[in-house]
Amino acid sequence: MHPVKIKIIDKKELQILWDDGNSCSLNLKELRKLCPCATCLAEREKQSKMYIPLFAENQVTIKSIDQIGKYAIQIKWNDGHNTGIYEYTFLKNFADKVKV
Numbered sequence: 001m002h003p004v005k006i007k008i009i010d011k012k013e014l015q016i017l018w019d020d021g022n023s024c025s026l027n028l029k030e031l032r033k034l035c036p037c038a039t040c041l042a043e044r045e046k047q048s049k050m051y052i053p054l055f056a057e058n059q060v061t062i063k064s065i066d067q068i069g070k071y072a073i074q075i076k077w078n079d080g081h082n083t084g085i086y087e088y089t090f091l092k093n094f095a096d097k098v099k100v
């Protein structure tokens with residue numbers, strides 16, 4: 001499964017239209033919070049579960065999105081952070097979780 005169309009809405013949501021006809025919107029703040037890159041993973045491991053990250057505006061807005069092969073997108077945030085590669089399966093699971 002892969003996205004047919006990816007759109008940023010109101011600088012707040014990432015809307016993805018999948019090739020099976022389903023669409024989902026993902027909150028950008030949540031996406032940044034779950035950034036799968038090694039740096040952010042290590043950062044999150046250091047912090048306790050009670051920690052609530054506060055983000056600056058430029059950390060939760062997107063500068064550009066690149067497609068990585070046939071399995072993922074790389075999000076470049078406005079603060080320059082661009083090491084997070086979001087696999088389609090990750091995005092799909094994430095969207096399903098948020099819906100509930």
Ligand SMILES: [Zn+2]
Binds near residue numbers: 035036039040041081
């Ligand atoms: Zn990261």
